[in-house]
Amino acid sequence: MSEHIYKSHNKSLILYHFVCPVKYRRTVFTSDISKTFKDLCLKLELRYDIQFLEIGIDGNHVHFLIQSVPMNSPKKIIGAVKSITAKEIFRLHPEIKRFLWGGKFWTSGYYVNTVGQYANEEVIKKYLQNQGNSDYEKLHSDQLRLF
Numbered sequence: 323m324s325e326h327i328y329k330s331h332n333k334s335l336i337l338y339h340f341v342c343p344v345k346y347r348r349t350v351f352t353s354d355i356s357k358t359f360k361d362l363c364l365k366l367e368l369r370y371d372i373q374f375l376e377i378g379i380d381g382n383h384v385h386f387l388i389q390s391v392p393m394n395s396p397k398k399i400i401g402a403v404k405s406i407t408a409k410e411i412f413r414l415h416p417e418i419k420r421f422l423w424g425g426k427f428w429t430s431g432y433y434v435n436t437v438g439q440y441a442n443e444e445v446i447k448k449y450l451q452n453q454g455n456s457d458y459e460k461l462h463s464d465q466l467r468l469f
Contacts, residue, residue: 337387338399339434344429345429351382351384363386388403
C-alpha cells in the first residue's frame with residue numbers, strides 16, 4: 323500500500339468537494355507557491371484523519387477532493403487546512419503579504435458538498451482537472467473506494 327493510502331481502513335469514509343477562494347480573489351498561486359501549498363497539504367494528511375485525493379489550483383481559488391472519517395466534520399477539516407496552509411504560506415513566502423493586506427490568506431467562506439449528493443466522484447475529478455491551465459496535479463491514483 324502507498325504511504326498516502328488512508329490509514330483508517332476499518333472505518334467508513336466520506337468524500338468531500340471543497341472550494342476555497344483566496345482573500346480578495348487575488349491571484350497568488352505561482353508555480354512556487356502552488357508547490358509549497360501541495361507539499362503542506364500532504365503533510366497535513368499525516369497529522370489529521372484526512373487524505374487529499376485531488377487538488378486543483380486556479381490562481382485565486384483551490385478545489386479539493388478530500389476523504390475523511392465521519393467524525394471529522396467538514397468545518398473541522400477545512401478549518402485545519404485553511405489555517406495551517408495560510409500560516410505556513412505567509413511564513414515561507416512573505417512576499418504574498420503585499421497582495422493580501424490584513425494578514426488573511428483565505429476568505430472566511432468556502433463551498434463544501436459530499437460527493438454523491440449532486441455528482442459522483444468521476445464527475446468531480448474531471449471538473450477539478452479542468453481548473454486552471456497548468457497547475458493541476460493529481461496527487462493520488464490509488465485511493466480507497468467508499469463502498
